[in-house]
Amino acid sequence: MSLRDPTRRPTHPGAVLREDVFPELGMTQTEFAKRLLVSRLTVSELLHEKRGLSTELAARIARLTNTTPQSWLRMQEALDLWRVHQNRQQLAQIKPLAVAG
Template sequence: MSITKTGMKRRPTHPGEMLREDFLPDYELTVSGLAEAIGVSRQTVNELLRERRAVSPEMALRLSRLFGNSAEFWLNAQRAVDLWEAGNAIRDSVRRIRPLNAA
């Protein structure tokens, strides 16, 4: 992944895309099967898979338990997407900020 001085050039992979493209097929899970396995509604899972919902700490704990990885894995993936989107949204105003020099 290419990194520039101001951050990543392309949007990081959303955790919902990871679930949809990698985890569900590998574990032969459906939306309903995932929802049942982690104790949430199908709508909640569907919104996450369609990248209309962010991974919350609670969801990260559920996913990490199910898939045997860490909650930090899921939260870090979400944080990368959130920072990328925020950086693009306020890029111009951030560029106008002059860094301070230590005394």
């Protein structure tokens, strides 16, 4: 049994950056983007939860913040799986292929 409430939307990695990491670092989105070697738009979209976190971006953030890519990717994966679960009725309409055995 999971300790997590399955109806609760998992936290987006961008929200963690916005609410926890940025206040600690005291840096602007522009500075953060420059240090990550990505565009300011990429950082802005992530912080405003308009973009998912790619493996590449997770690795860059982890390197800059002295964390692990896995920790960032777990957050994104939890959110992605929650979204799929929210759409489970559509998923249930897919007929599995019969596997020859």
